[in-house]
Amino acid sequence: MRMRKNEIPILEYDDNPAAVIMPDHEHLNIRLPPKAVFAFLGDAIDRYAKAHSAVLAAHFESITKKYPVYLLEKDGQRFCLAEAPVGAPAAVQILDWLIAYGARKIVSAGSCGALEHFDENTFLVPYKALRDEGTSYHYLPASRFVETAKDARAAIEKTLKNRGLNYTEVITWTTDGFYRETREKAAYRKSEGCAVVEMECAALAACAELRGAVWGELLFTADTLADTEHYDERNWGADSIDYALELCIESVLNM
Secondary structure, three states: OOEOOOOOOOHHOOOOOOOOOOOOOOOOOOOOOOOOOOOEEOOOHHHHHHHOOOOOEEEEEEEEEEEEEEEEEOOEEEEEEOOOOOOOHHHHHHHHHHOOOOEEEEEEEEEEEEEEOOOOOEEEEEEEEEOOOOHHHOOOOOOOOOEEOOHHHHHHHHHHHOOOOOOEEEEEEEEEOOHOHHHHHHHHHOOOOEEEOOHHHHHHHHHHHHHHEEEEEEEEEEEEOOOOOOOOOOOHHHHHHHHHHHHHHHHHOOO
């Protein structure tokens, strides 16, 4: 194990998986089931938990908010359910915590911006993410892309096929800079094969890989940057939120 130094700090990497503060530093008396849904779906998480009489296992406490972690059972299988916060650093902090307390097979769901001409509410499965954020570089050595787990993708795609839904496997552009998606940069990302843009995929994939967990994501299209001269936020994919959660749960049960 060694520290790889570089003139550019974000390119420095320490491959020691241990850190001064570990994800389970609180030593909570909980053990989460191996299957977990960690979704960027806001209030839909709490609504689903309430409607299905979920048990509250714990809270992840951040400075700004407490995130409930629920326990549920469906089709004879136990799984945990938690809301994912927007942005790679916050999302990875909770994912790392979930893994530390027992989660091993995790599926996420969330919206993305379209770089190609996808209709709103189109379901997509990212197989690779371009690492244009900072968090992933603390979990894996520098590279241009990181892949999502094949087993997780297979489970998501099985669910979509079972539901008779069309989907496309895509490369996604993961960025920290929502307001820095310039026209030239968007065109460059498209030339590299990126079909959509979001803010967490690369980082979550990197975290799961370091920790030995299996992670994948179901995306649905929200706004569109396909025509950068006429940006359209559309309805932010709102019609897909509840259905995406159902698909996410079914997918993790398929793993």
